[in-house]
Amino acid sequence: MAKEIVITPEIEAYRREVAEIPYVSSKLTLDKPIELSSGDVLDGVEIAYDTWGTLNDDKSNVILIEHALSGNSHVADAYRKGRFAEGWWNRMVGPGKAIDTRKHYVICTNVIGGCSGSTGPSSIIPGTDRxxxxxxxxxxxxxxxxxxxxxxxxxxxxxxxxxxGGSLGGMQALVWAKRYPDMVERCIAVATTWRTSAQSIAFDEVGRRAIINDPKFNDGHYTKEDPPAHGLAIARMIGHITYLCDESMTRKFGRTLIGDNIDFTMKKDFQVESYLEHQGYKFVERFDANTYLYITRAIDYFSLSHSLEGVTKRFKGTKTKFLLLSYSTDWLFTTSQMRELSDALVRAGAHVTFAELTYPFGHDSFLLEEDVQARYFKAFLEGGEDDR
Amino acid sequence: MAKEIVITPEIEAYRREVAEIPYVSSKLTLDKPIELSSGDVLDGVEIAYDTWGTLNDDKSNVILIEHALSGNSHVADAYRKGRFAEGWWNRMVGPGKAIDTRKHYVICTNVIGGCSGSTGPSSIIPGTDRxxxxxxxxxxxxxxxxxxxxxxxxxxxxxxxxxxGGSLGGMQALVWAKRYPDMVERCIAVATTWRTSAQSIAFDEVGRRAIINDPKFNDGHYTKEDPPAHGLAIARMIGHITYLCDESMTRKFGRTLIGDNIDFTMKKDFQVESYLEHQGYKFVERFDANTYLYITRAIDYFSLSHSLEGVTKRFKGTKTKFLLLSYSTDWLFTTSQMRELSDALVRAGAHVTFAELTYPFGHDSFLLEEDVQARYFKAFLEGGEDDR
Structure with a gap:
């Protein structure tokens, strides 16, 4: 399934531009311990991060990008280890893109609890060898x-x-605006919600059970070479269905069979089955099962406030400006949830731009759509410059 | 979680009425082999069935009820083995109900491939001991x-x-009307579709993978005492989410915790998690994992025709009358799919009544709602008597 890319002159020109953007991919160890909501304290926390562009003299051009469940710090295209590597949101972030790495100093970090360089379940406990x-x-x-x-x-x-950020990234963006309003000028939250719904919690829980019930999970003590692959693949397949939508799956696969005729088999017979399995097991190669548990748990616990009134109260008088975008076919984090959030922020007196974008790829639209979304981003980021 | 039922005089009176309805629960062995679509032949097929009421002299009062994925032949209330036992569609079928067992001779059979008495994967292969x-x-x-x-x-x-029938039951009802139009006067199909969508196939496939990947599954050779419980429970949990809807889950559970505060745990912490787990493992006690595979597979393969034009062509000139009902919150088998079917049948010249009922419990609404649905059933069943 590897994509063969024909390098056109346009692509070559673009890659030269990418190469000209200052890029750092590194790790930083926090010099202070982090006290967590649970009361636990994490010491020696490492943060994997990537940056693009140049921090200006008054350090006022920072754009912080937050990744979603399966993301990492590699948000934009870059030459990593000498090779051109795609970023997960390269449609929106890069030279000349909506989030322009020529103008902005773009930072993206891997979340703690993650498995892409930051301290997480697969990290060594300081002072031990496990x-x-x-x-x-x-x-x-x-x-x-x-x-x-x-x-x-x-x-x-x-x-x-x-x-x-989008999805979990949007939750993080909103929490930034909630906790550090004086630091955050603008908050862009896409395809996300103000609190995770019972249905989302339910899907996450089934995925977690699939992992935990896999005998190879062994209470989290598996090796990288022999992970609970079936459990994690099942979890990813469930997740994947919720990132798409009936419409996009019908367009993409419909009832198309793998062969010419139905096979009367319990093995894969429809293309959608083969696609899902491929997605599930491909994920196992790049993601850690324990991290999957921890991040989905954080998503489930996410709630800006117990009520919409609480959201309004908490954001009263905020100076942060908000851009909220939902996608019409996103049934995981719906437009109606986003509208609730928008209304609550407007009631708090916040400057809010809210739009529902029409795009037929469900929740994943925010990763796939670059036309309307990019224009909203640009207008919001540039429009604000006058009245700063 | 057992319900405590207070026996009111009304309930007592109703139970006396139930007791007065002639009731048979039995098995019948087919005297001819069945040739299947796969080309395989099944011999000595047993059909578990229940009947209520009395077949009239001209054998014209038969109502055949089709069950859904996890159903059985016990559609209506009855005294089984001397005890009052609830039927799975007792809101719609029984004395004085929309499908009145005083007037009609109601028959319900367990599907072949099932695990509630009819020949299926857990049956003994004739002439062997396995x-x-x-x-x-x-x-x-x-x-x-x-x-x-x-x-x-x-x-x-x-x-x-x-x-x-509803759901898979509705598919069977439609196939009856397609294959045996001269035999079927009326067809009532509720909360179903004319062909299973890619999204539904995807959910089914993940459930099947969960079962097949469970080490206890052992290629289908497990014992009743030690089934692939985790895999089947996961499959049921996924299914269960698709039978409800975001709205009903929010109403029923929202983000309510099991305890007073969040527990910072991977174990169950939200009520919705505990509910799902309960549903999953309760299902294991009464259902067979192999049957789950076979029945979901049949659902995936279901398609009245490759296209809507094909449906119209196939039903051209049918004398069967159709009542099609969908539920507004059913996102598994949606109103839009049902509307497609209705239009295709109308184009075929069929007598069709189609309505979308508003009820907030998703796909399962057809099992839970008895007011509007019952009125549609009654009007459709009685209204037809004049012009027979």
């Missing part, structure tokens, strides 16, 4: 944000021009 | 219907006043 596994403390989205705050503190960054 | 397990042939809904046809033939029943 990894945390299930001894890692259960996190909230708030804790992920607080770790990022400590990271920025250490870099001496005191101002965020915009914090931007 | 059960079919995964050697059972893969079935289509058409095969389930053909086995029922053979069953009715053997009873000497040549006319069906109405064939009625």
């Amino acid at each position: 990894c945390y596994a299930m001894d890692f403390p259960v996190l909230l989205v708030k804790d992920m944000v607080d770790a990022q705050k400590a990271f920025l503190d250490q870099l001496g960054i005191e101002r965020i021009e915009a914090v931007v | 059960c079919y397990a995964m050697d059972f042939p893969v079935l289509l809904v058409k095969d389930m219907v053909d086995a029922q046809k053979a069953f009715l033939d053997q009873l000497g029943i040549e006319r069906i006043e109405a064939v009625v």
Whole structure:
């Protein structure tokens, strides 16, 4: 299934532009311990991060990008280890893109609890030779944000021009605006919600059970070479269905068979089955099962407030400007949830732009759609410059 | 979680009425082999069935009820083994109900491939001492219907006043009308579709993978005492989420915790998690994992025709009258799919009544709602008597 890319002159020109953008991919160890919502304390926390562009003299051009469940710090295209590598949101972030790495100093960190360089369940417990596994403390989205705050503190960054994210990334962006309103000028939250619904919790829980019930899970003590692959693949397949929508699956697969005729088999017979299995097991190669548990748990616990009135109260008088975008076919984090949030923020007196974009790829639309979404981003990021 | 029922005088009176309805619960062995769509032949097929009421002299008052994925032949309330036992559709079928067992001779059979008395994967292969397990042939809904046809033939029943079902039951009802139009006067199909969508296939496939990947599954050769419980429970949990809807889950559970505060745990912490787990493992006690595979497979393969034009062509000139009902919150088998079917049948010149009912419990609404649905059933069943 590897894509063969024909390198056109346009692509070559673009890649040269990418190569000209200053790029750092590194790790930073926090010099202070992090106190978590659970009461646990994490010491020696490492944050994996990537940056693109140049921090200006008054350190006012920082855009912080937050990743979703399966993301990492590689948000934009870059030459990593000498090779061109695609970023997960390269449609929106890069030279000349809506989030322009020529103008902005773009930072993206891997969340704590993650498995792409930052401290998480697969990290070694300081002073021991074993990894945390299930001894890692259960996190909230708030804790992920607080770790990022400590990271920025250490870099001496005191101002965020915009914090931007979709899905779990949007939750983090909203929590940034909630906890550090004086630091965050703009907040862009896409395809997300103000609190995770019972249905989302239910899907997450089934995925977690699939992992935990896999005999190879062994209470979290598996090796990288022999992970609970079936359980994690099942979890990913469930997740994947919720990232698409009936419409996109019908368009993409419909009832198309793998062969010419139905096979009367329990094995894969429809293309959608083969696609799902491929997605599930491909995920196992790049993702850690324990991290899947911890991050989905943080998502489940996410709630800006117990009520919409609470949201309004909490954001009263905020100076942060909000851009909220939902997708019409996103049934995981719906437009109606986003509208509730928008209304609650407007009632708080906040400057809010809210739009529902029409795009037929469900929740994943925010990763796939670059036309209308990019225009909203640009207008919001540029439009604000006059009245700063 | 057992419900405590207070026996009021009304309940007592109703139970006396139930006791007065002639009731048979039995098995019948088909005297001819069944040839399946796969080309396989099943011999000595047993059909578990229940009947309520009395067959009239001209055998014209038969109502055939079709069950859904996890159903059985016990559709209505009855005294079984001397004890009052609830039927799975007792809101709609019984004395004085929309499908009135005082007037009609109601028949319900367990589908072949099932695990509630009819021949299925847990049955013994004739002439051997081992059960079919995964050697059972893969079935289509058409095969389930053909086995029922053979069953009715053997009873000497040549006319069906109405064939009625929801979900997989609705698919069977539609296939009855497609294959045996001269036999079926009326067809009531509720919360179903004319072909299973890619999204539904995807959910089914993940459930099947969860079962097949469970080490206890052992290629279908497990014992009743030690089944692939975790896999089947996961499959049921996924299914269960699709039978509800975001709205009903929010109403029922929202984000309510089991305890007073969040527990920072990977174990169950939200009530919705505890509910799902309960549903999953309760299901394991009463259902067979192999049957789960076979029946979901039949559902996936279900398609009245490759296209809506094909449906119209196939039903051209049919004399069968159709009542099609969908539920507004059913996102598994949506109103839009049902509307497509209705239009295709109308184009075929069929007599169709189609309505979308508003009820906030998703796909399961057809099992839970008895007010509007019952009125539609009654009007449709009684209204037709004038012009027979």
